Amino acid sequence: MLITVLLAVVNLAGLLALRGRWGRVVLVLALASLLGTAAGDAVGRATRLEVLKLGDYHVVAASVGAQLLMLVTLLLAALLPSGSEGGSTRR
Numbered sequence: 001m002l003i004t005v006l007l008a009v010v011n012l013a014g015l016l017a018l019r020g021r022w023g024r025v026v027l028v029l030a031l032a033s034l035l036g037t038a039a040g041d042a043v044g045r046a047t048r049l050e051v052l053k054l055g056d057y058h059v060v061a062a063s064v065g066a067q068l069l070m071l072v073t074l075l076l077a078a079l080l081p082s083g084s085e086g087g088s089t090r091r
């Protein structure tokens with residue numbers, strides 16, 4: 001569990017460094033990173049991916065899972081309407 005949390009934090013920090021800005025979506029990205037890391041490790045275990053393992057933990061698969069889920073989260077957040085439109089759309 002500790003490796004999952006640490007790897008999720010490293011992946012989140014890497015994405016935020018590449019993105020270059022913080023926003024309100026950071027908490028959602030943190031959750032996506034944690035879930036993606038756990039899911040990636042499970043997929044690595046199921047597919048027996050042996051690229052980089054730390055004991056029984058599949059580091060590369062977990063990192064790829066975290067990055068993919070954070071990317072999907074960012075893309076979905078970009079599709080949401082922004083709250084700065086002001087007023088209602090009804091006339």
